[in-house]
Amino acid sequence: MENIFVNAAGGIRNLLESAGLPSLVVDISIMTTIFVAILVFVLLNVLWLVYMERKVSAYIQCRIGPNRVGPMGIFQTIADTVKLISKEIIIPKNTNKKLFLLAPVMIFMPPMAVFAVTPFGKGMVALDLNIGVYYFVALASLSTVVIWMAGWTSNNKYSLLGSMRVVAQMVSYEVPLLLSIVGVVLLTGTMNLTGIITAQQSVWMIFLQPVAFLIYLIAAVAETNRTPFDLVEGESEIITGPFTEYSGMGFAFFFLAEYANVLLVSMLASILFLGGWLAPFGLTFIPSWIWLLLKVYLVIFLLMWFRWTYPRTRIDQMMAFCWKVLVPLAIVNIFVTGIGKYLYESVRW
Amino acid sequence: MKTQEMLINVGPQHPSTHGVFRVVLTLDGETVVKANSVPGYLHRGIEKILESRTYPQVLPYTDRLDYLAGLLMNWGYVNAMEELMDTEVPERAEHIRVIMGELQRIASHLVATAAYSGDVGGLTGFIYCFRDREDIMDMIEMVSGARLTPSYMRIGGVAADLPDGFLEKCQKFIDYLPTAIEEYNGLITGNEIFQHRTKKVAPITAERAINMSLSGPILRASGVNYDLRKARPYSIYDRFEFDVPLGSNGDCFDRFYLRVLEMTESARIIRQALDKLPDGPINAKVPKIIKPAVGEAYAEIESSKGIMGVYVVSDGSTKPYRIHFRRPSFINLGHFDELIQGWKIADVIAILGSFDIVLGEVDC
């Protein structure tokens, strides 16, 4: 079980090599297979997350949730997606048609690209980059541009308000997000995601960096535009913000991309702070990739819990909270971490 | 930097204008510079229609004013008619009216609380309040057969006596209500983000509130002790013991929380009315064909949104010469344009929610 995916990849490689193909072709086909596998993994998770959110919200709100399509309504997302595909895509007048249609396609690119460096289990990483954290954060912030693009090209005032909020919010919250990660990087001394995981062998980062974890979690909620920081959509104020004019599949893409982003930030949270695929309490008979998934879903459940409990903040309060609370706190955290590490290394007890 | 003001049209189709209310905002970034409310999208000309209806036929139209508090709207009309015709309502009918009216007030406040929670982004609070409102809807259905448009009151009494099992159900609900309110306070009122969103937002001073003829929870949130049930008791409200909750700042939070407090007081009134409920007839002796003498009457009751007044002019025939409804939401909204200036667009929704308008009533 532990090495099922690694062995499968090795098996394919052996098969291709024994067929006498040149090594470049073999490499390319292996890479393609891995990326398709990641794509399928992400899409399946996203479909499941939509269903899970509906169920979790239902149980929080004393409802039952979807229960008609399939057992326990498990095929609800599929039914919804099929419905959305069959709907007409309405393009409003006076929009920049190309950009308008490009935005929903582009929205999936940043999260998909980021999954390339994510370690899904022991030895299960497509690209073991040295600067994995850097790549991760750099690409993940690209979705700001795409949402701004969607809002701007929609030629709708609500969309414009929404996209102004996107830029303000996501750029601001990037700062505490990064600063909170710096603490972890300081302690582990590496930006390689696998390296960070193995450095947590003895103790998880959440215990060494509790403040950083909290800051990360808050900033991550803001980055994924979920309640209490869902000002971008802010349904009761600006309809659905940048996505107001989208219908059919265009809307579905934005909707699903939100969950891809949720998966992404939760995965980073479990890698950086919860020991990634490391098994706690020596329970190594459970495969590492299952451990990672369990931790990821724990974080996701936490995010859903926030969403269905909290109301929405206001734009000025949210910005003030970022710049006046989170950023100073994160800087102090880095400072304290640095001193702590210096003392630890000079004393060496 | 050169900036430009933006004109944005909120409504008539918008998720949180509570119906088909429209307001045209001039925005500077996210801040409202100027506002211009445009009601009327639900105008059905009820006052005109009523000119060609007989007096008993008027009643179902009143349900459609504030459709979240149909019984209170009924009551406003029958109260004015009874004043016009000088009718004495039997004791039992008065008690039933108080019980049903206060239940309807709780239901209306529950919707206000629910919608307010939804307006500031907490959808869970919305569902919780609607869960409990369902019990009241069941009770209203028990007595009248309808949930939203009961038309239960009659000139001189009520349509039917309380059915079997109603008193137990009502008692059970009243006993349960404090638990539910505690839940709302935990989920909505006590939430830090909610308090940040609502406290110190759009305060109304007491003088301004009186000057603008605001009424109901909005007026009392500014600290003005003016509840018709106490100030000018109609029906049999002078026999019950209850307090009028008052706010101090007149901000959105006070307006919201006052409704929660009023639910408790309503429950107190219902409890006393249930204890005192006498036996007897439920209808006064009213002629089969209602033909009031020439004259006019204006009477007010305290509805859940504010003061509901009905002005009836009779020319001696079977049809009213003129009926005018003083709709609390309509008059309260008159202050809205002025109030939202200088607040953010997110606050506009929060302020509108704290006014608790019902468009059926605003547009009439």
Place this chain on the structure above:
Amino acid sequence: MTVQTISEVKSEIIAKYPQIELSEAGHFFVPVNQLADIMLDLKVSFGFDFLTNVTAVDYLEHFNVVYNLSKTTAPDMLHIITKVDRKEPQVPSMVSIWGGAIWQEREAYDLLGIIFTGHPNLKRILLDDSWEEHPLRRDFQWEGGRD
């Protein structure tokens, strides 16, 4: 301060303003040309600080504009009627005295066509701006409908 009954208040007002007519039902009939002064005095000297209701009735020969005043501190309520010429229906606006009249007067203008002079924004409120008639006038006829 001794508590006055509403009839005492009414007779005091009548004593001060003999031009006010008191009907049997206790309603005040105020001549339109003195309405603004009397209303202001009712607020300032007699403490009627709350304008609850403004409406109007069409009697085909004239309009009755009806005001209901009350106090937030006492249960008193006054029912004030002023007769307005139907051809030139002009009434002074109460907005400068009670801001609460702002939408009610617009409604009366919209539905009955009474001009409230001095109103800051006398526009239609319920009906569309392109409407020309005033539907609550008794001579208004509409096409369709049930009867």
